[in-house]
Amino acid sequence: MKSKFQKIKGTYDILPPESKKWNEVISILQSISHQFGYEEIKTPIIENIDLFKQNIGYETDVSKEMFSWEDSSSNQLVLKPEMTAPVVRAYIESGFFRSKPLCKLFYIDALFRREKPQKGRQRQFHQFGIEALGSSGVEQDVEVILLATKVLSHLGITNTTLQINNIGNHETRKKYEEKLNGYFSDYKSNLSKLSQNRLENNSLRILDSKEKEDLEIIKNAPLINEFLTKDELNNFKTLLSHLDALEISYKESSHLVRGLDYYNGTTFEISNMSSRSQNALLGGGRYDYLVESMGGPSTPAVGFAAGIERLLIESSMHNKNKEIDFFIGFDSHAEKAIRIANQLIDEGYSIYIDTLKKSEKNQLKNAIKMNASFYLRCSELIELKNLSSKEECVINNITDLKKFIKS
Ligand code: HAM
Numbered sequence: 001m002k003s004k005f006q007k008i009k010g011t012y013d014i015l016p017p018e019s020k021k022w023n024e025v026i027s028i029l030q031s032i033s034h035q036f037g038y039e040e041i042k043t044p045i046i047e048n049i050d051l052f053k054q055n056i057g058y059e060t061d062v063s064k065e066m067f068s069w070e071d072s073s074s075n076q077l078v079l080k081p082e083m084t085a086p087v088v089r090a091y092i093e094s095g096f097f098r099s100k101p102l103c104k105l106f107y108i109d110a111l112f113r114r115e116k117p118q119k120g121r122q123r124q125f126h127q128f129g130i131e132a133l134g135s136s137g138v139e140q141d142v143e144v145i146l147l148a149t150k151v152l153s154h155l156g157i158t159n160t161t162l163q164i165n166n167i168g169n170h171e172t173r174k175k176y177e178e179k180l181n182g183y184f185s186d187y188k189s190n191l192s193k194l195s196q197n198r199l200e201n202n203s204l205r206i207l208d209s210k211e212k213e214d215l216e217i218i219k220n221a222p223l224i225n226e227f228l229t230k231d232e233l234n235n236f237k238t239l240l241s242h243l244d245a246l247e248i249s250y251k252e253s254s255h256l257v258r259g260l261d262y263y264n265g266t267t268f269e270i271s272n273m274s275s276r277s278q279n280a281l282l283g284g285g286r287y288d289y290l291v292e293s294m295g296g297p298s299t300p301a302v303g304f305a306a307g308i309e310r311l312l313i314e315s316s317m318h319n320k321n322k323e324i325d326f327f328i329g330f331d332s333h334a335e336k337a338i339r340i341a342n343q344l345i346d347e348g349y350s351i352y353i354d355t356l357k358k359s360e361k362n363q364l365k366n367a368i369k370m371n372a373s374f375y376l377r378c379s380e381l382i383e384l385k386n387l388s389s390k391e392e393c394v395i396n397n398i399t400d401l402k403k404f405i406k407s
Contacts, residue, residue: 010115010123025312026108028154029128033106036147038130041105043086049076055085055290057261059201065114079112083305084262084287087131092296102134108308120310129284129305133291136300138235141266141286142242144302148270148282149248151306156316157272160281163253164268166236168228170289173264176227177203187217207255223254232265239266262287266302272314281314282306325349327372329363330379337378343398374405
């Protein structure tokens with residue numbers, strides 16, 4: 001039978017048993033964040049369009065792919081496509097920059113981008129992310145990357161590559177962009193259409209291109225390393241030596257520029273080696289200018305975000321089919337069943353009441369299928385069966401029940 005209504009393209013339902021695994025992943029993400037001293041932040045789903053246009057960049061893919069509309073008061077609103085800008089907005093509005101000199105926040109939230117849907121890429125997706133605001137120390141970058149690697153190892157995600165780069169400060173980047181512009185302009189007619197457009201607006205982004213015709217040209221493009229200042233190079237070296245000490249392997253990737261405009265300094269991405277498309281599990285970096293450009297005080301910051309759907313696809317965690325304690329079936333003796341169910345709930349047990357009033361055989365089959373520890377059938381008598389030992393008895397009340405399950 002076909003439903004009269006279908007879900008919106010690029011969205012999906014999280015159905016059981018997947019929803020169980022989803023919640024397990026969420027609780028792992030929360031517990032790792034708490035272990036590292038990060039506190040949770042939740043922000044509204046809707047924001048003003050300018051929060052993103054101005055801060056992630058007018059010409060970025062994310063900016064162009066927003067779900068936006070004008071409300072009845074002529075406000076231009078969007079469904080948020082990413083979390084860094086809203087977190088910074090909240091950080092400034094709440095005055096955390098005063099009360100929390102080093103502010104460490106994490107989030108788990110739904111985001112929206114009007115992208116072409118495919119495996120691991122949806123129009124509504126979810127991110128887990130962290131943002132550390134207030135520290136310019138390279139140790140902060142290390143902590144953020146360490147947390148990212150812990151997330152992957154706790155979820156049983158192996159076979160990943162950490163790519164890391166330093167894209168310099170605004171001045172460095174400007175010089176580099178000029179050089180790149182000159183280089184790519186020489187090959188303009190050979191570049192893909194997409195890269196020709198990027199050449200007009202943001203030549204750095206050409207380095208991200210996966211188009212066949214661009215790859216050979218990108219290979220010989222000038223490298224950012226040649227433009228980094230001494231301090232930036234030293235910082236980067238220190239960061240890598242910390243990673244070495246932690247035995248976190250990485251690949252220096254001088255073309256890793258990331259797709260949002262607010263980055264400077266360290267950028268990184270962790271991708272999956274085995275999947276071909278949509279292999280970026282998480283990405284992030286420094287954004288030392290963002291707080292100030294949004295009206296706050298000059299505040300260095302660094303963070304990353306991971307796509308939860310992508311984590312779930314790659315996680316080798318198995319769905320622990322948590323069993324229920326009591327499967328309760330009944331025939332016409334509903335009152336007895338409901339009374340005992342009520343008592344069991346108050347005692348802290350998990351129960352499943354089968355209200356279909358099917359045969360004992362059918363109920364028993366379902367109790368086993370659901371991994372219940374005990375099958376309790378309320379008819380004339382109340383019968384209780386231990387589904388692993390196969391022992392059974394007749395009980396009169398909850399006291400008898402407790403005695404039986406302890407024996
Ligand atoms: P992003 O690279 O745009 O960065 O997204 C981070 C992660 O979100 C990606 O690596 C991917 O796993 C997931 N993701 C992105 N788009 C989709 C999609 N359409 N469907 C499924 N998963 C997706 C940011 O959003 C930055 N705000 C990260 C950051 C935090 N930088 C500093 N702090």
